[in-house]
Amino acid sequence: MADKRATIVIVHGAWVGGWRWRGVADILIDRGHHVFTPTLTGLGEREHLNSPAVNLSMHARDIANVIKYERLENILLVGHSYGGMPVSVATELVPEGVIQSIMYMDAFYPEDGESLNDLVPGEPHLPTEEGDYLVPPPRADLVGFNTHMDAAARAAYEERRTPQSVYCYSEKARLTDARDRIPQKTYVLATGYKNDTFRPMAEKLRARPGWRVEEMPYTHDLQHVAMKESADMIESAIP
Incomplete structure (x- = not known):
C-alpha cells in the first residue's frame, strides 16, 4: 500500500467504458486509494444515451461533473487513448488547484484547436454509412495492439x-493554459508495439519543461496486459 491515500480519476478510451479499467482500479483500491472510473456518455452501460449531441465537450463535462458532484480534491487525473482528449478539455472546466497531477497513458494529447482526427495517422474516424453519426469500433483482431x-x-x-x-473525434479541443498550470504532468508511452500514433506526442512532451515522460x-492496452504495472505507474504520479 502507498504511503499516501490518493483520489484518482481514470478515463477510458474509445468504444469501451469504465469497465475496461476495473482490474487496475481494484488493485489501486486494495492499496487504499479512492478510485473513480466514469463511463463517458453513449458508451458502455450508458450506450442508451448515444445521440448526435454526444461530442468531446460532453465527455469533458462528464469528467468535470464527477469531480464536482463527488466533491473531489487533490486529484490525479488519468486519461488513456481517446481519454486524453476529454481529460484535456476537462482541465478547463475544473477549478484551478483541484487537479494536482495529470497522466496521459498512451493517450492523445491535443493542442488548442486540434481534434482527435487531426492527430490520428492515416484515415480519420468516420461513420461507415453516409448520414450516420456513429463510428463502429475496429475489429480487435485487425488492430495490431490487440494481438x-x-x-x-x-x-x-x-x-x-x-x-x-x-x-467525439471531429470536435476540436478548446484549450487555454489550464492544463499547463497543473503541478505534476506525466506522459506514459507504450513501446511494445509499432506506436506511430502516440510516440510523436511523447517526444514532443519529452522536450517540454515540466513534463515527465515514462x-x-x-x-x-496497458490496463489489460499489465494491470499491476499500470497501477504502479499511476501511483508514481500521486500528488
Whole structure:
C-alpha cells in the first residue's frame, strides 16, 4: 500500500467504458486509494444515451461533473487513448488547484484547436454509412495492439464495445493554459508495439519543461496486459 491515500480519476478510451479499467482500479483500491472510473456518455452501460449531441465537450463535462458532484480534491487525473482528449478539455472546466497531477497513458494529447482526427495517422474516424453519426469500433483482431488477446478474451472484448459518436473525434479541443498550470504532468508511452500514433506526442512532451515522460514495454492496452504495472505507474504520479 502507498504511503499516501490518493483520489484518482481514470478515463477510458474509445468504444469501451469504465469497465475496461476495473482490474487496475481494484488493485489501486486494495492499496487504499479512492478510485473513480466514469463511463463517458453513449458508451458502455450508458450506450442508451448515444445521440448526435454526444461530442468531446460532453465527455469533458462528464469528467468535470464527477469531480464536482463527488466533491473531489487533490486529484490525479488519468486519461488513456481517446481519454486524453476529454481529460484535456476537462482541465478547463475544473477549478484551478483541484487537479494536482495529470497522466496521459498512451493517450492523445491535443493542442488548442486540434481534434482527435487531426492527430490520428492515416484515415480519420468516420461513420461507415453516409448520414450516420456513429463510428463502429475496429475489429480487435485487425488492430495490431490487440494481438495479445486469446479468442475468449477477444470475444468478451468485442461483445462490450459500442459505436461512438463521430463528434467525439471531429470536435476540436478548446484549450487555454489550464492544463499547463497543473503541478505534476506525466506522459506514459507504450513501446511494445509499432506506436506511430502516440510516440510523436511523447517526444514532443519529452522536450517540454515540466513534463515527465515514462515508457512501458507493453501494448496499447496497458490496463489489460499489465494491470499491476499500470497501477504502479499511476501511483508514481500521486500528488
